[in-house]
Amino acid sequence: MNEALKQLLDLLDLEQIELDIFRGRSPEDRLQRVFGGQVAGQALVAAARTVPDDRRVHSLHAYFIRPGDPSVPIVYTVDRIRDGRSFTTRRVVALQHGKAIFTMSASFHVPEPGISHQGATMPAVPLPESLPTWNERMRSIFGDDTDPWWSGPRPFDARYVTPMTWEARRDPALRQPETNVWLRAEGELPDDPLLHIVLMAYASDFTLVDTILLAHGLAWGESRMMGASLDHAMWFHREFRADEWLLYAQESPISGQARGLARGQVFTASGELAVSVVQEAMIRVLD
Structure with missing residues (x-):
């Protein structure tokens, strides 16, 4: 850990x-x-x-x-x-x-027991081990100018399948309202189901707003942009482990009137839907 x-x-x-x-x-x-x-x-x-x-x-x-x-x-x-x-x-x-x-x-x-089905399908994405780490990705974008807060140790290993906001800011061809990222806590955790849920609640707020920004070529750190979470909802469908790889598949169906909506689905590595997330955020562009 x-x-x-x-x-x-x-x-x-x-x-x-x-x-x-x-x-x-x-x-x-x-x-x-x-x-x-x-x-x-x-x-x-x-x-x-x-x-x-x-x-x-x-x-x-x-x-x-x-x-x-x-x-x-x-x-x-x-x-x-x-x-x-x-x-x-x-x-x-x-x-x-x-x-x-x-x-x-x-x-x-x-x-308690009950009816069971899953209509959601996990996106076909590369395995996390084949993707660069967060720090490797940040160094490829900023080189030696990476802010220490972004480049230091983090509680979750995050491997991005899709572009990061800073990459899409530079290249309009990368702009899209979708983000797929593999997440895993950086260490072995106790067998406490609540702890794994709480950690997912913590991690779920990292990239949802980014999914809205990604569609517009906006990124954190820009003086012309203000962003903040407004509300957040989560549903936990089955037990999972936050210290095992989870795919956080996110999309933003709409933005407007200084607000944007993002939805996320968290899948286990075997494709089981574990968590659903919805968030609305304030996005103000100060032109």
């Missing part, structure tokens, strides 16, 4: 400060704002701490309300909305400076 993944697992281990109230912190890299996947992962951990062990999270629906301040802790309050015989519902509010920065509703379900 690399150091970045160890630090992420530490960030996800929230401090309980009162019944149904938890405190989380941010990494010390002092980004301009807290990464959305971090808040989503921590909020899901807070919700799960109030749910019986026999129930598994099957969906979450979240709104990003204000930018998170990475210099101060985040307080998570959990409302026990419902405890039914099969389903449990929780609402989480993340607070900083006395104001809500994020809200999430999460639903948990006692595993």
